[in-house]
Amino acid sequence: MSQVLRLPGLTAVSGLDPEWAFAGATGQGVRVAVVDSGVEAGHPSLGSAVDAAAGVAFAVAEGGQVERRDGPHDDAFGHGTACAGIVHELAPEAQIVSVRVLGADGSGKAAAFLAGLEWAVDAGFDVINLSLGTRKRDWALAFYQACDRAYFAGSFVVTAANNVLRESYPSLAGSVASVACNLATDPWRFHWNPEPPTEFLARGVDVDVAWRGGARSTVTGNSYAAPHIAGLAALVLSKHRGLRPFQVKSALWAAAANVVEAPVAAGRRTRLGASPPGRDRATRVTGLIRPASPAAPEKR
C-alpha cells in the first residue's frame, strides 16, 4: 500500500513537469506485465529485460475452462514482442513479464484475456500493458471490475483504444489509461487528450519494433501507442515509488507535449489548460478520437 502523502520534491501540483516525472529515471525496480501474444524473451532488442521464467500463458480449453501454464513461452504472432520492445526502449531497466493470452495459433478469447489481466493484478505488477480488448458487452462488467481492482491495488493499467469507433473493453474504463496514436516520430512525444475516454496519444504510426524470430518490423496502430505510455509510466514509478495510478496519470498529464507547450497568460503560471495536439497533426488519430475539424478549438 502506498504511503505517499505528498508528491516528493514538490510543494504544489503546478510544479509537476517532465523533469520531475522522468529525469534520471530508467525503470529500475518496476515490473511491467505485457498481456498479449507472448514475448520472445531472447530477442536481441530486449537484452535481459524479460523474466521468461515468471511468464504465464492462459488459454480456453474446449470445455470452456481457462487453463493456465506457468513458465517460458514463445510469441504466437509478434505483437507482444513489439510491445515489450517499446516498453524496454523507454524504460530500459524495467523488468518485463509476459502474460500470453493468445493461443499458439494466435486464437484467443475474452475469458483468457480477463484471466491474464486478473493474474497480473493479483501478482501486483506496477504497470500492466493490455493492447488487446474485447467487444463483447457481456464481458464489460468483468473487465471493469478487474481494472478497478488494479486501480485500488496500485497497478497502472494501460490499454489501447479501439482503432475503430466501436466499444471495446476495458479501454473505456476510467480506471485505466487508454491510448491512441498521434503522428509523432519521437517516442517521447506524447499528448494528453482533453476528451476522454482516450486520455493519451502516443507514437503509433510507422513504428520500428522488435518482432518474433529475432526480427524487426514497421507497424501502425493504437496497440503500439499503448506501450509507449506504459514505458513512460514505468519511468515515473521507478523515480517516484509508491505513486497511485491517478498520480501517475497526473505526472504523465503534466509531461504531455500539449500541456508543456500550452500558452500561458502573462504573469501567471498555469498548467490547467492544454492546447490541442493539432501542431503535430495529432488530431488525425484512429480510435475514439474524432476531431470536429482539422484544428480542434483551443481549450483553457
Place this chain on the structure above:
Amino acid sequence: MPSPTLQALVEAAVEVSGADRGWLVAGGRQGDLMALAVAGPGGPATLPGPIRGPAGAVPWVLASGQPAALRPAAGEAIGAGGLGDAGPSRLLCVPCPAGDDVVAALEVVDSRDGATAPFTIDDVEVVTLLGTVAGPAVLELGGTTPPARPAAELAADLAGLSAADPARYAVVAQALDALLG
C-alpha cells in the same frame, strides 16, 4: 463461386489501399480458416476454400479484434498461407465484426506499383471501414441475420473520412453505393 458482395469488398480494399492483392478469410468454429474471396493474382482455384498451413496475421486479428498494419521482416511468411507468395513486403489485415464478434479478417498485401512504404493510417481507416461492411455480409452467407450497424452510423463514418480527403474516399463511396443500392 465467391459471393459477389465479398468479392467487391476485397477488390475495393485492394484498389483504395494500392495493394497488389487481398483476400477475405473467415474464422471457423474449430479454429479452421476459410478463404471466401480473393482479389489480385494468385489464390486457390476454387472459392470458398479452407486455408492450409500458416495464416500469419489473420488469427491474431480474429482474436484481438485489432487491425495489423506492418511491414514484415524480409522473407517472413506472414500472409495468409496458400493465398499468395510468402514474405509480403507490407501487410494490412483488419477485423470484420458482426455485432460483438469478429467473424472474418480482410487482408491486403504488397503494392501494385512496387512501393515498399508501409500502409498508411489512411489505408487502415478505409480498409477497416470495408471490413465493417464485410462482417455482416459474411454472416449472411451463413444464413444468419446479422446485427448490422445502422446505415446512418456507417454513413456518418464515411462522411467524416470524406471530409478529410474527398478524392481518396470516392472509390469507397462508389462501392458502397453499388452494394447497398
